[in-house]
Amino acid sequence: MTKPRSAMVFAAGFGTRMGALTEHSPKAMIEVAGRPLIDHAIDPILSAEIPNVIANLHYRPDVLRLHLEGRGITTITEHPEILETGGGLLNALPLLGPDPVLTMNSDAVWHGPNPIGPLCSAWDPDQMDALLLLVPRDRAHGHAGKGSFTLDTENRISWHPDLVYTGLQILRTDTLAAVGKSAFSLREVWQPMIEAGRVHGLIYDGHWCDVGRPAGIAEAEAMLAAG
Incomplete structure (x- = not known):
């Protein structure tokens, strides 16, 4: 197992799809089963004992x-503009260091084994520039759209509406600056890696829920209650 020493939690989003729920609070503070979404994200990271954890903030940052x-999380506030996932990661590199980083979205809930252990066990830096954790659509709750990826026989990723990306990955960051922008999506980082056959996928054994819309709260709570 090659466990990253640093993790990045994306918590800067506006949460506009949440409507009135984010009028006075960031999306990452919306409660699911009595706990803020940000806690559902960082608890697996802290349990995996990754020593350096960074969270990016933008909308109503003081609340987060x-x-x-006091929880061992370093925060970095994006100002004046939000930088998206790729730009946010690039902006945080001085705090994250040069080695591969684990990144996680903060608007999802997990039910099953800690997803970080299997991801770290499967990570092979000799073969991979990125390793994405995926879930089949029948275990992707609250996800209204199609999937984004499919896997070949060697578990290499290509774009296809099959498996759903959970927002959790391990990623090499040494090509971020080459994008040449301050605000950009991680899709722009993945694309050349995918073309080179250097992005792999791992299917999660448990259940996952996207909490990007108000209906996702009830779906996540039902998933957790189902056992």
Whole structure:
């Protein structure tokens, strides 16, 4: 197992699809089963004992900063503009260091084994520039669209509406600056890696719920209650 020493939690989003729920609070503070989404994201990371954890903030950052205070999480606020996933990661590199980084979205809930252990066990830096954790659509709750990827016999990823990306990955960051932008999506980082056959996927054994819309809250709570 080659476990990353640093993790990045994306928590800067506006949460506009949540409507009135994010009028006075960031999306990552919306509660699911009595706990904020940000806690559902960082608990697996802390349980995996990754020593350096960074969370990026933008919309109503003081609320999240106060909530994370004293928990060993370093926060970085994007100002004046939000930088998207790729730009946010690039902006945080001075805190994350040069080695591969684990990244996780903060708007999802997991039910099953800690997803970080299997991901770290499968990570092979000699063969991979990125390793994405995926889930079949029948175990992707709250996800309204199609999947994004499929896997070949060697578990290499290509674009196809099959498996759903969970927002959790291990990624080499040494090509981020080559994109040449301050705000950009990680899709722009993945594309040349995919073309080179260097992005692999791992299918998660448990259940996962996207909490990007208000209906996702009830779906996540039902998933957790189902056992």
